[in-house]
Amino acid sequence: MDCPNGNSGCDDWDRFANVKVKDNSSGNWFEIGRYITPYWTGTQVLERGLEFDVTDFKFLLTGPTELRIYIENWTAKPDIISIDFDYVVGTPDYQNYEVSEVLNLHSNSIDCVPYGVTHNVDLEKSILIPAEAESTHFRTIISGWGHATPTDSDGRPCAEWCYRTHEIKINNFPTFQHYMGPIGCPSNPINDEQEPGNWEPNRAGWCPGMTVPVRKDNIIDMSLNGSPFIFEYDFQDWTSNGAGGNAFYAISTYVVVKSNSEINPAVIQD
Template sequence: MTTRNLKKSLGILVFVLGLLFIVNCSGDDTSSNEVQQQIITPSMSVNNMSFNFVGTQVSSNSDSFILFVNGDNLESLINITSTEGFQVSLDGTTFSNSLQIASESVNGQTSVFVRFSPMAIGSVTGTLTVANSETDNIVVSLAGVGLPIVHNYSTFVSERLAFGGGFSQSSTQVFNLHDDLTSIETIKMFVKLRCPAGGCDEWDVYANVKVKDDASGELYEIGRYITPYWNDNSQLNRGFEFDVTDFKSLLTGSTELRIRTECWNANGYEVSVEFDYIEGTPDYPYYAVSRVLAYDDWSSSGVPYGVAHSFDLTRSVSIPANTESTHLRTIISGWGHATPNDSDGRPCAEWCYRTHDVKIDGAPMFQHNLSPLGCASNPVSNQNPGNWQPDRAGWCPGMVVPARLNQFNSSMAGSSFSFEYDYEDWISDIAGGNAFYATSTFVVVKSNTPISKPVVSD
């Protein structure tokens, strides 16, 4: 190789090596810049982007969720704010609508307690915002349902009702109930049955709860139920539930209540009764109620069906002049296996489907259809070996007997009318025993001004 060619080859080699050096240096700078960029970029993250709280009473607080806020390469504080109805805290004790994570604590993980504190009834949605000036805000979705304030009153507690063994089928006691009905929209009653040590009554038996009307001394049936075969109603969280708002004028202050079960053995039940007074806006601030019919003490003290009897089923009712709403409330259940059976093999009055009329001024105005309620679907299904699944006429073992409400189209203010309960025609042949319809009916009036009871006369 000539000296000239050697110099030329060495020059090319130096040029290539120089290019490689430049490329390598350039690549190292880029990687270094990217690493440096990653190290110094501020960031925030949270472990959850939404919280859905359980229903919570107005002016109360839910249990807290914990939101983990993670910061990295931050130099300034983090501001956390929540919208109305939700609150935040760093210690789980002191809550407010806003807080700060100090700059010296922003890097790493911080626990933020979040709770629901509704101020109104109904669905509430909101947000929690995590903000820092060095990076984008994070918005967490919040949701909950505000529930009305509930005042709970326990009355009978595990009261043993039975026949024999030193027990009684009924118990009467006086209790102090809610004494300010101004903001009470609804009153619910719950009846819990428990089996005593020897077990529950093996039969489905008639049972009810009554309240005393101090003005007349009469006992008003506010709820009726049929006990389960062999068992209690523990499959229902709070037992049997009744809306007893119609009797709010009686369920206040010192109140006499009576519970009764038609148990005929020494087992019976341990019965507990409690009331929820639920705040809200009442449809009318003033209620009054009067008894119209009361053949309801026992299953067999109901109105005889299909035979001649002397029970008076007619009344005269006078409605106060300032009434703004009037309705009737009836509870009815049939008992007995009287014949002849219907074409589908059903005896009366436990099994035979019937439609009865409520006559006002001599003409049918309302009807009560005693049809199947779906006994096999009853959640109180632990009744074996009892015959609990076949449908009865308007009731089921281990279930509340429904209250039948009939609203008049007009207020009926200042009027008087005749009332008659007219059972569907049927004639018993007396061969299958007796049939009865335990029946109670009340007339309920409401008003925006203080109101007196309707006057009911025979």
């Protein structure tokens, strides 16, 4: 990520941004990486820029492929983006991968899931993992936005700042936890972010000028293969008082199935 006219050409705020690849079979755009732009600058201080492991999507990254790069820029200042792919020679863990989309709520920072208020966004799905799957995991990216109140006891509003623990439930049983806590904003190697950019204070699960973490959860209960089960993404309880604006979470979740024999993707239903 570079800036026209030096750093003076980059947007002066931390913006939601992501990279997507088109799944030709469904026409949907799968989020393969998310990042938050740094204040006032690009990633010039990093030799390779920001890096993502996109191995889960390797079957989509062969032959003619469409990519979409989005930055939620509210100013006229553009960013110059380039992408390189590294293909590592070696023996894969499994010969065949298939990916299915569970939650597609990542178009931008606020057109996603409201937090702390009643909403009609469906966070519950029925999932059928093929019986022949030898390995299965969920791949989730989540980041929060907004300064909604009441603040936590340490003064943190939601959902950019408030530390939370969310859960993936399987058949209504809490199975995986996602802690939305500090990930080291003060130690960000992109440390040339100019004032008044407030990049050093820790956010809840993300930082300006860094990738948003990918959260992988391995399904080790093979008895789930071959029969539908209920997936639910469950936020930690919190109620907005309507002051301070609104709180939001942008989420993408995929289920990745692997096998050394040919395999079909998992089936997702509302």
